[in-house]
Amino acid sequence: MDKIKEITLKIKELKNKNVKKTIPNNKINVKFYNMAMNISIELITGIGLGVFLGLFLDNYLQTKPIMFIIFFIVGTIVGFYNMFKSLKKYGYFK
């Protein structure tokens, strides 16, 4: 009998743990939506600015496609760097 009680207690504990992991209400959904939007925009703007600068310099200096490749890589690095910084602000990567 004791073993059955122990098992039921353990099942309850496990169930409680699972409940805590799920997203309980709409408020947190908005928070995560905002976080996802912020982080993805950091990445996109980095790459976008890199591509734009690369294309502009290629046109200006007639160096197609060297500047585009260089600035695309730099822009991607900047995008990931900014993503890392904003994730740090949200409390990740302490």
Next chain:
Amino acid sequence: MAADKGPLHQFEISNLYEIRLENIDISFTNSALSMIISILVASVLFYLGSGKNPNIPSRLQVLVEMSYDFVANMVRDNVGNGGKIFFPFIFTLFLFILFGNILGMVPYNFTYTSHIIVTFGLAGFIFLAVTLIGIAKHGVGFLKFFVPSGVPYALLPILIPIEVISYFVRPISLSLRLFANMMAGHTMLKVFASFIVLLGFIGGWAPLLLVIILTGFEIMIAVLQAYVFTILCCLYLNDALHLHH
């Protein structure tokens, strides 16, 4: 009928009164009209709600004072010393975006924050102002901002250009965040709303329910994005004033 037009039709700029300055078109548009409406609504609300009765405040007065306190605390906590003089600008910016977002939820009203030129205009001005404030306060020392602290010297030639580019990304990401959120939300609402018409009386109830939920969600996003734009503006000001990294 509005339903025949695509989900992006709502973002179209139309001239309400044509004004031309030589070859430059400075016509009065629906975007300008909605900006004026939101400024008027905000001004009237704040005029009516400004503290006339300190003992028994009305609901409007409580709302006005709460929003004032909210932004004042935001400036105090995020800008710190020397941030007080920027409070009028930050409060105005917050109200301009908030009322633009919220009044944009009213059917047939234009959402000016869903246009990148508006958000980029705001973000570009903030970026320029913050940079000039930083240079005015620290002089050449402002360049120290681009040198991350606690990094080995060998890594600095790589990290400094990354920091400089990431600084110039700021106005783009700031404007894109607000624009993308508002545009995505409104487009999504229009797409689901068109499903109601397409599915008719029998099948249209499911998208109608979804549109109601999404409207609530969109109002929350409208407030949140105004807050995010303002708080980021405060953080950039803090960086410029105190050279934090």
